[in-house]
Amino acid sequence: MPNGNLANAFSAESVLLQRTATSWREAISLAGSGLVAAGVATDAYTQAMIDVVETNGPYIVIAPGFALAHARPSVEVLRWGMSLVTLVEPVRFGAGANDPVSVVVGLAAVDKQQHIEALQLLAEKLVEPEFVNSLLKLSNFERFEDILAN
Amino acid sequence: MKILAVCGEGIGTSVLLKMNADRVLKRLGIEALVEATDIETANATRDAQIFLTTAGLQDKLVGGAAEIIAIDKVFDLEELSDKLAAAIL
Numbered sequence: 001m002p003n004g005n006l007a008n009a010f011s012a013e014s015v016l017l018q019r020t021a022t023s024w025r026e027a028i029s030l031a032g033s034g035l036v037a038a039g040v041a042t043d044a045y046t047q048a049m050i051d052v053v054e055t056n057g058p059y060i061v062i063a064p065g066f067a068l069a070h071a072r073p074s075v076e077v078l079r080w081g082m083s084l085v086t087l088v089e090p091v092r093f094g095a096g097a098n099d100p101v102s103v104v105v106g107l108a109a110v111d112k113q114q115h116i117e118a119l120q121l122l123a124e125k126l127v128e129p130e131f132v133n134s135l136l137k138l139s140n141f142e143r144f145e146d147i148l149a150n
Numbered sequence: 151m152k153i154l155a156v157c158g159e160g161i162g163t164s165v166l167l168k169m170n171a172d173r174v175l176k177r178l179g180i181e182a183l184v185e186a187t188d189i190e191t192a193n194a195t196r197d198a199q200i201f202l203t204t205a206g207l208q209d210k211l212v213g214g215a216a217e218i219i220a221i222d223k224v225f226d227l228e229e230l231s232d233k234l235a236a237a238i239l
Contacts, residue, residue, distance in 0.1 A: 056158040056189075059206040062166065062224040070162040072188075096205065097222050109161045112186075116165060123169050126225045 006121040007148045012141045014038035014083035024093045031069045031106030034083030041108040045076035061095035065132050070107040077108040080115040103132050151182040156203040160188030174231045
């Protein structure tokens with residue numbers, strides 16, 4: 001998979017829009033199912049992403065309403081990639097000022113390099129204050145691709 | 151000056167922290183090497199002046215001589231700038 005374009009990190013299978021979750025675990029599970037559907041990671045990686053929060057707390061909630069679910073590179077990651085989940089109703093992670101969360105990006109990495117360029121492009125989007133809200137309005141993958149391209 | 155951007159895994163949150171810290175430090179005119187890493191590696195590192203992490207992880211860090219800065223909103227460059235400036239300048 002090429003690095004250059006952020007759109008390459010996601011696929012129609014890994015973008016789950018306007019879903020329902022009743023807990024942070026369900027929200028991360030959705031992000032994991034997107035990675036599995038796209039052939040990026042196995043079910044065990046989903047559990048690993050949940051374990052990260054169980055172990056170290058909700059530090060993955062890094063911006064208001066936004067969580068970057070991820071775990072360590074491992075054999076459970078088949079290739080690097082990202083998933084996106086938007087929630088109709090936000091869920092609480094116990095993350096203080098950044099709660100509640102309505103957008104979860106799942107990240108799977110195979111090493112410390114291959115995903116960095118895409119992550120950098122995502123970071124450039126996330127400094128835009130309206131980016132998270134603009135994701136909530138999305139109803140199809142094509143519109144998401146448009147946002148990433150702009 | 152060496153700054154470690156730290157998260158649980160060293161591949162996601164810490165990388166984003168590093169990117170934004172690089173941007174803010176440049177704006178502040180501060181020359182620093184910022185490296186993204188995981189908690190275990192950070193706790194074994196002795197030559198960093200600052201550990202930069204996200205709120206909730208600071209209790210897992212043993213900074214030693216390094217000052218620990220916890221960031222609430224990783225993409226709030228004002229918060230990052232204010233906290234880095236307060237620690238360095």
